[in-house]
Amino acid sequence: RAVVVHEHTATFFTREQPPPEATFKISYTDDLPMVCVNCVWRDGYRMNPSFVGKNVLVVCAGSSGRAPLLRAMDDTKANLYMLESAEKAHAKPFVKDWIISRLDDREACLAAVKQYLATHAGLKFDAVMSYDEFSLQLCSVIAAELGVPHTPFEVIDQIRNKFVFRQICASHGIRSPRVLELGLHLLNPRNLPTTMASAARWVDHLVTSAGLAYPLVLKPMYGAGKINTRRVDKGEEVIDCLQRIADGLDAYIARWGVPRKEAESVFAEEYLPGGPEVDVDCVVNKGKVLFASINQNRDPEEPYFLERGGMTPPVVSRELQVEFVKLLEDVCAAFGDAISSVCHFEAKVVGNHVYPIELNLRVGGAETPSMVEAAYGVSLVKEALRIALGDTPSKSEYPNPLKGHICKHVSSTNLVPDWAGAGRLASLTFDPEIEQLRDVCDMHLYFKEGDVMNCPPAGSSYLGWVTASGSTHQEAEENLRRVVACIHATLEKPDL
Numbered sequence: 408r409a410v411v412v413h414e415h416t417a418t419f420f421t422r423e424q425p426p427p428e429a430t431f432k433i434s435y436t437d438d439l440p441m442v443c444v445n446c447v448w449r450d451g452y453r454m455n456p457s458f459v460g461k462n463v464l465v466v467c468a469g470s471s472g473r474a475p476l477l478r479a480m481d482d483t484k485a486n487l488y489m490l491e492s493a494e495k496a497h498a499k500p501f502v503k504d505w506i507i508s509r510l511d512d513r514e515a516c517l518a519a520v521k522q523y524l525a526t527h528a529g530l531k532f533d534a535v536m537s538y539d540e541f542s543l544q545l546c547s548v549i550a551a552e553l554g555v556p557h558t559p560f561e562v563i564d565q566i567r568n569k570f571v572f573r574q575i576c577a578s579h580g581i582r583s584p585r586v587l588e589l590g591l592h593l594l595n596p597r598n599l600p601t602t603m604a605s606a607a608r609w610v611d612h613l614v615t616s617a618g619l620a621y622p623l624v625l626k627p628m629y630g631a632g633k634i635n636t637r638r639v640d641k642g643e644e645v646i647d648c649l650q651r652i653a654d655g656l657d658a659y660i661a662r663w664g665v666p667r668k669e670a671e672s673v674f675a676e677e678y679l680p681g682g683p684e685v686d687v688d689c690v691v692n693k694g695k696v697l698f699a700s701i702n703q704n705r706d707p708e709e710p711y712f713l714e715r716g717g718m719t720p721p722v723v724s725r726e727l728q729v730e731f732v733k734l735l736e737d738v739c740a741a742f743g744d745a746i747s748s749v750c751h752f753e754a755k756v757v758g759n760h761v762y763p764i765e766l767n768l769r770v771g772g773a774e775t776p777s778m779v780e781a782a783y784g785v786s787l788v789k790e791a792l793r794i795a796l797g798d799t800p801s802k803s804e805y806p807n808p809l810k811g812h813i814c815k816h817v818s819s820t821n822l823v824p825d826w827a828g829a830g831r832l833a834s835l836t837f838d839p840e841i842e843q844l845r846d847v848c849d850m851h852l853y854f855k856e857g858d859v860m861n862c863p864p865a866g867s868s869y870l871g872w873v874t875a876s877g878s879t880h881q882e883a884e885e886n887l888r889r890v891v892a893c894i895h896a897t898l899e900k901p902d903l
Contacts, residue, residue, distance in 0.1 A: 458483035458789075461796060464520070464532045466490045466546045467510060467539035467664065468498040472773060472851050472871075476538055476788040477501040479776075483789060488532070490516060490549075492664060510664025513545050520549055534795035538770040538788065540631035541663045543567060556797045558768055562745045566766050570628045570674045579741040581734070582760055584676040587617040589625070589645070591653050591671045607642030614642075619677055624712075627652070628672035629665065632772060634867050638678060638710035649673065651864070679757045682706065684764070685721060687735050687752040688771050688779050690790050690800060693744040698790075698805035699732050700779045708823060711863040716774070716820035716872065719782045720808055722880055727756065728809060734761050747799075749791040751775065774819045774872045777849035781876055782817045783808060815876040817848055818883040820891060822870035826862045830898035832870075841893035846886040848874040859901045870896055 463485045468477070474497040480487055481501040489495075489502045492510050508519035524530060535550040535557065537543055543563050550557030565571050576583040593610075614623065625648050626636040635652050639645050652659075652673060660670050683703050690698040703721030707714055721728060735752050751771035753764035770776055770787045780786055783806050793800060806812030824830065832854050841847075852871035854860055860868040873890050877883035 457796060457798065458485045458792065461485045461533040462488065462530065463792065463795070464488045464490060464506075464535045464549065465502075466516075466535065466537040466549065467542040468495040468502075469539045470853065471497040472853065473538060474498070474501075475849075476770060476776060479786055479788050480792055483792065485792065490520065510542060510545060511660055511666050513548050513666070516545055517549055517552055521552075534792070534797075536791060536795035538791065540567070540767055540769060540772075541629075541665050543768055545664075556747070556795060558748055559745055562742055563768060566742070566768060568628050568672070569626065569630070569676075569765055570672075572763075572765065573676065575741055576738060576763055579737070581737055581741065582762055584679060584762060585617070585619060586674055586676045587614060587619055587623070589613075589649065589673045589675055591649060591656070591673060594646075594649055594653055603643060603646065606646050610642035610645045614675070619675070622678040623675040624678050625649075625673065625675045627670070628674055629669040631663075631767070632867065633707075633712045633714065634663075635659075635673075636712050638712070639675070645675070679755050679762055681757045682755060683721075683723060684753065684755040685723070685731055686717070686771060686775065687731055687754065688775055688787060689735060689750050689752060690785075690787075690794075690805065691739055691746050691748055691750050692794070692800055694739050694742065694746050695802075696732065696736050696739060697800055697802045698783075698785060698807075699735060700783055700785070700808055701728055701731055702775070702778060705820070711867065713823055713863065713867070713869065714773075714821055715823065716818070716874075717778075718819075718880060718883070719778045719817045720813060720880075723756075725809065727761075730761050732809065734763060738763050738766055747794050749787050749794065773821070774849055774851070774874050778817045778819060778874055781815050781848045781874070782813060784814050815848075816878065816880045816883040817874055817876045818880070818887045819872055819874040820887060821872050822852075822891070822894065822896070824860065824862060824870060824896065824898055826860075826898045828863075828865045829859055829861050829901050831901040832856055832858050832860060832896060833899045834895070834897045835870075836895045838893035838895075841890065844875075844886070844890055844893075846876050846883075847890055848876050850874070850890070860898065 465487055468489055468491050477498055478501060486503045487501055488504050489498055490506045494505050506519050506523045508516045532553055534555055535546055537546040544560055547557050547560040547563050565575060570586055570588055573583045573586050622638050622640045625639050637648050639648060656670055660667060686702040688700045689696055701721045702717045702719045703723055704717040705715040731754055734754055739746050748768045749770050751767040755762050755764055770791055776787050835856050850873045854870060862868050875883055875887035875890050877886050
């Protein structure tokens with residue numbers, strides 16, 4: 408049960424200058440595997456003294472993979488309070504106190520926050536923030552009530568609702584995938600023919616009537632992390648996907664704190680062939696993009712679109728990188744000056760055009776923060792905290808990746824088992840030489856021996872991720888290959 412400890416220094420410099428060295432070791436603990444990141448900033452980043460002593464309400468602790476974000480915020484000497492449905496072990500070392508409430512009930516959460524403040528005389532929250540996609544609307548509701556900086560609820564809801572987001576993009580002349588609203592209400596016997604064959608023909612009719620054709624991508628309107636996302640090639644698969652979502656709805660609501668109405672909202676969009684697909688992790692102030700790091704994704708594993716990692720900076724042409732940033736700027740401009748946030752933007756090349764996939768008004772998940780930090784020396788979560796506290800960053804504070812400002816090339820991979828359905832992690836071992844590898848940026852494992860993983864189609868579980876760096880893209884890829892070769896995991900059928 409490994410804890411990976413990574414220490415590095417970060418600064419801004421050009422490709423001609425050598426990158427800082429990193430140290431890497433594996434130690435052992437009784438806790439779940441988690442990443443420990445310890446950064447020493449110099450030159451490019453200055454600690455904002457306004458962090459110190461500020462009271463920050465964080466909405467939702469997220470999974471154990473988010474522990475490095477809490478560690479980074481704790482390093483700023485801000486006081487972190489956590490609104491959650493229950494205390495989470497990975498967050499306890501960094502949280503001053505907890506406010507417990509069901510996250511799927513926004514009115515109850517707001518009442519719980521007010522009650523907490525009423526019973527703690529003199530305490531006020533200087534900021535409310537979240538790095539959890541499912542908690543962004545709740546975060547806005549609480550921030551508005553407390554009178555601290557926030558993105559308006561209506562804007563967050565329009566962006567989080569992928570169906571509406573596509574419509575807004577199209578209304579601003581931004582090329583976007585065509586969509587078809589579905590929803591779990593279609594499974595109601597009053598709406599659906601009784602036999603699978605007739606139901607499938609009925610769904611096929613809906614698809615053709617909307618001017619669409621298979622394959623399609625079916626996904627939740629308010630989803631995240633590819634959960635319940637699948638390529639569908641015929642009506643039977645649409646019905647099957649909707650039924651799987653319906654069967655797991657209560658567990659989904661409990662796990663992610665999603666209001667039921669949002670959890671039941673599902674749509675299909677046209678499948679975009681080709682590629683590549685990229686993530687753009689950025690800092691936006693009043694609708695203006697100040698910093699943009701582009702990560703080129705490896706091809707996902709279909710039909711469930713399991714992510715396989717990526718490369719920062721990307722290997723696509725500079726001209727294409729400029730197009731991706733321009734698309735991001737156009738999307739942000741569609742919402743006027745409403746967006747001030749760290750954002751995670753996904754887009755894809757199809758033929759001669761770039762298409763927006765989604766915009767998330769929070770720090771990117773999984774290995775994203777560590778890749779941006781290693782490549783460019785920018786702590787996304789500290790920038791998010793700055794904005795939540797009302798600071799107004801400027802473009803001159805950040806490196807410009809399009810001008811070659813870079814610390815390291817970074818490559819990542821997700822550890823996706825060759826396994827279908829539920830599986831018990833029977834063994835997890837590391838070759839001893841992994842401790843001698845000096846270019847590992849980050850590693851996180853979600854599971855320990857004995858845990859059950861729900862791989863597709865039972866769920867969207869994967870073992871974890873690894874990132875490695877190098878002075879060139881090729882070197883980063885080779886270093887990543889060497890790390891992955893040292894990790895060995897086996898699954899077996901779980902006990903019934």
